[in-house]
Amino acid sequence: MSDNKLYLVLMGLPARGKSTLAIRLQETLRKNRIPAKIFNNGNLRRKHLPIKETFSANFYHPGNKAARRMRNNFALANIKMARTYLAGAGQVAILDAANVTRMRRMMIEENLSNHPVIFIECINENEEILSLMVEAKTKLPEFSRLAHKKAQAEFIKRIENYRMVYAPLKEERNFFRVDSLQNKILEEKLTDSIPLHLLIKDILVTDVVKNLFLIRHAQTRFNVIDRIGGDSTLTARGIMQAKALGRFFQNTEISYIFTSNKKRTVQTARSIAELQKDCKVVSLKEFDEIDAGICEGMTYRDIKKNMPEVFSARKANKYHYAYPQGESYAMMKTRIEAGLKKVFFLNRHAQNIMIVGHQAVNRMILAHFLYRRDDDVPYIYIPQDQFYHIVSTQNKKLFELKPYA
Numbered sequence: 001m002s003d004n005k006l007y008l009v010l011m012g013l014p015a016r017g018k019s020t021l022a023i024r025l026q027e028t029l030r031k032n033r034i035p036a037k038i039f040n041n042g043n044l045r046r047k048h049l050p051i052k053e054t055f056s057a058n059f060y061h062p063g064n065k066a067a068r069r070m071r072n073n074f075a076l077a078n079i080k081m082a083r084t085y086l087a088g089a090g091q092v093a094i095l096d097a098a099n100v101t102r103m104r105r106m107m108i109e110e111n112l113s114n115h116p117v118i119f120i121e122c123i124n125e126n127e128e129i130l131s132l133m134v135e136a137k138t139k140l141p142e143f144s145r146l147a148h149k150k151a152q153a154e155f156i157k158r159i160e161n162y163r164m165v166y167a168p169l170k171e172e173r174n175f176f177r178v179d180s181l182q183n184k185i186l187e188e189k190l191t192d193s194i195p196l197h198l199l200i201k202d203i204l205v206t207d208v209v210k211n212l213f214l215i216r217h218a219q220t221r222f223n224v225i226d227r228i229g230g231d232s233t234l235t236a237r238g239i240m241q242a243k244a245l246g247r248f249f250q251n252t253e254i255s256y257i258f259t260s261n262k263k264r265t266v267q268t269a270r271s272i273a274e275l276q277k278d279c280k281v282v283s284l285k286e287f288d289e290i291d292a293g294i295c296e297g298m299t300y301r302d303i304k305k306n307m308p309e310v311f312s313a314r315k316a317n318k319y320h321y322a323y324p325q326g327e328s329y330a331m332m333k334t335r336i337e338a339g340l341k342k343v344f345f346l347n348r349h350a351q352n353i354m355i356v357g358h359q360a361v362n363r364m365i366l367a368h369f370l371y372r373r374d375d376d377v378p379y380i381y382i383p384q385d386q387f388y389h390i391v392s393t394q395n396k397k398l399f400e401l402k403p404y405a
Contacts, residue, residue: 004195005086005115009108011099012122013166014159015133017180020348021122021204022096028203031395034196035090039078041097045071046142055142057157062165075104079111086115092196100166109172116192118200119175121168126181129342132256132282134159136349178204181345206394207344209369213249213354214388216362217264218242218271222297223384229289229296234267241384241405242271248404250275255350258343260287260358269356286339289358293326318378329360329378336364362388369399 008025010018022038029036049070059067075097082093099105099119109117124130137143138151146154169175169187174194177187183205190197219238222230234242245268254276259265261283273279295303295310304311314321322328347353357365363380366372369390372380385405391398 004091006092006195007082007086007095007108007112007115007117008092008200009095009099009105009117009119010097010122011105011119011169012180013100013162014098014155015130015137016122016124017133017345017348018098018122019096021120021178021180022094024208024348025092025094025200025203028394029092029196029199032199034092036092036094037082037085037090038094038096039082039085041071041074041078041095044074044078046140048074055146055151055154057154057161060158060161062161072104072107075099075107076111079108083112083114098162100162102167102171105169105172116194117172117174118190118194118197119169119172120204121175121177122180123177123186124179124181124345126342128284129181129345132280132346133349135280176201176204181341183207183341183344202394207340207392208348208394209344209390209392210347210350211352212343212347212390213254213352214362214365214390215245215268215354215356216359216382216384216387217262217268217356218245219384220264226299226301227297228300229292231263233263238264238268239271242268244405245387246272246275249354252352253277254279254352254354256343256346257281257354257356258287258339259283259356260289260361261285262288262358265356265358269354272354272356284339284342286335286342287355287357287361290329290332290360291323291326293323295323295326319374329364330374332360332364336361337368340365340368366399 010022012018019040022040026036026038058064062068078095082095085093095108099108105119134152134155137155138148143151143154169177173191175189176185178184179186185201185204218241219235220232221235222232224235249272254272255278257269257273257279259269259281266281266283269281273281295307310324319329322331343353343355355365359382362382363377366380366388367377369392386401386403389398389400389402
């Protein structure tokens, strides 16, 4: 048995990020000059079977013996190709499929006994993200003849059919069980000597940001009169800024624009999305602006005049001071990072994504990448006429502030 070749076998319910993880593994391994190739059962199935046979959830029902035989045959075909690949110049073969039954995994182990096998189980039960992933899945060619709602219903049934026979990793000799939303290894078992296992672990736990455009909402009525918080709408100038953003990004395919629940971010995002071909605006409460509590809607001048103790205390420790009945920057950190995990997950699936946020929120997002001292975070520059472009992978780090008009 060669000690430098390896089979990586993805496992998990549909829409849990297996294929995007497979691509990330392949890309990172290749950038490290390690020959790697993906063998995807779904792609093989779509290539050889008519669409009408595979869109129906019944094709994936465990009681459908004829379909189960066909799916096993495709799995065996990919196993054979993976084995042939490693017999040549290949070093890592990545098998991408649901593989939710112990029986299927035993078949893989028996047929790929010439090199070590590591199973990677992808787990994610976040309803918000799963809904977005199901919607993305229904754009596959096999659903092209179905109405949108019907396609969603069929895919959800497909997931439930897989769930009926789902058996988590346990008996396998080598595996990682991964929270694919949090990029967190929940459990690992390495019985054999596994080549590249440290690099693989690093890939599993690293946040990947392909292209993130971080924008502050356009000018609002509250901005003009220096009021904080609230739920103000855009000014005429703000509407012009938002339209300028739309024109600037018109030729850049944006799959998702994340906003807060506030009108000003949603208005800005919609002006951008209107000039995109297929762009979804997703509002996340995690990206709501810092809660100013009893100071919501006040100007800083009002706070200094009427609440001098609040003004002085916040000025002395802006990061940790919480507005009365409100938040501090420090208190925002947990929810901002939870929102970012959702963004990172979908950025693996989409090449370009965007966040339209607020001043304090965007400062916290930038601090996540720039590792600023806490005391410095409230002073990070967040202009309304420029945006940040961020790339963060194992092999590349990029942060640039760019104008859009």
